[in-house]
């Protein structure tokens with residue numbers, strides 16, 4: 001069975017085509033600048049030459065049409081017939097309280113995703129465009145949706161409720177939802193497999209540290225708390241997002257700087273975090289280089305980032321009353337040995353014994369970076385959210401076929 005995985009943003013669309021028999025990628029690519037006359041389509045068929053096209057792509061429907069044309073292209077294609085795509089799986093950021101798992105797309109599911117537009121105004125409407133674009137181009141192909149929030153639906157009320165008037169939860173579903181769920185689920189499963197222990201017996205803190213960053217307390221295979229909240233702004237300091245701040249700063253700064261709601265939201269989402277403190281940008285590579293060259297703002301940004309991450313790891317060890325493993329994943333987590341070392345050196349109280357050599361080795365695969373004697377094992381595990389979406393979609397289709 002071949003599954004096409006789609007991650008649709010408002011002006012971009014990423015895709016990956018999987019052959020599920022081997023869980024191998026047949027082709028992948030992306031369309032950027034949708035809505036413009038100079039949209040860029042990049043297509044990478046496995047073991048073949050990359051194709052790059054610049055053309056007018058005004059809508060997601062056109063982006064999907066052009067992608068399909070390349071997948072079926074006599075020279076660059078990996079398929080002979082469009083019917084070789086058996087299903088499409090979409091990443092959807094917000095599933096609210098309605099979805100604790102993935103779902104096959106039908107009218108009811110679409111209605112629910114629309115109802116959640118308010119909670120994820122930047123993401124869910126774009127995902128809906130992706131779903132509609134697939135419907136327009138491949139009307140008979142079943143589609144599934146896999147939610148970033150679903151894995152966190154196991155959180156208990158003590159973790160997901162905010163200590164504010166209950167009416168806000170009851171009337172407007174204001175609560176913690178958490179994000180990056182497919183990534184936290186994937187790396188916690190992999191960690192258990194690498195450690196050779198049942199996931200159900202483990203207390204793991206998973207750290208998805210990329211442009212966006214979140215930590216999750218995974219206890220017995222279930223998310224019991226996570227650092228992102230009602231939106232992906234809460235929690236860790238990120239590339240451009242503030243993470244946790246005193247909420248009273250918002251009205252105070254609005255008053256003092258005469259900011260509108262839109263401006264304060266943009267400040268916290270786009271002009272805070274590493275960017276604000278380093279005054280260099282949000283890229284951890286640049287910040288580390290500048291820090292090592294003696295830049296004091298870069299050092300402060302790095303140290304704040306590390307400190308805030310370490311505090312969350314400590315908090316989650318307390319939340320679970322123990323910690324067997326810590327997992328680092330995503331762009332920074334997988335690649336920044338300097339950050340991992342700084343975090344681990346300061347967790348010796350918990351029994352973390354970093355293997356400095358294993359941590360700094362230039363490797364890209366899954367690995368343990370602590371000594372055998374370490375009470376808490378620390379692992380680096382490359383995340384693979386697309387594979388999780390493909391697997392979930394595959395399973396839903398198999399279940400559906402069995403039922404019919």
Ligand code: AMP
Pocket residue numbers: 209210211212239282283284285330331332335336
């Ligand atoms: P992601 O959102 O998972 O794609 O992560 C993107 C972030 O990973 C970038 O902003 C970089 O800061 C970071 N990153 C990528 N490669 C490295 C590296 N070699 N060292 C440190 N950070 C890196």
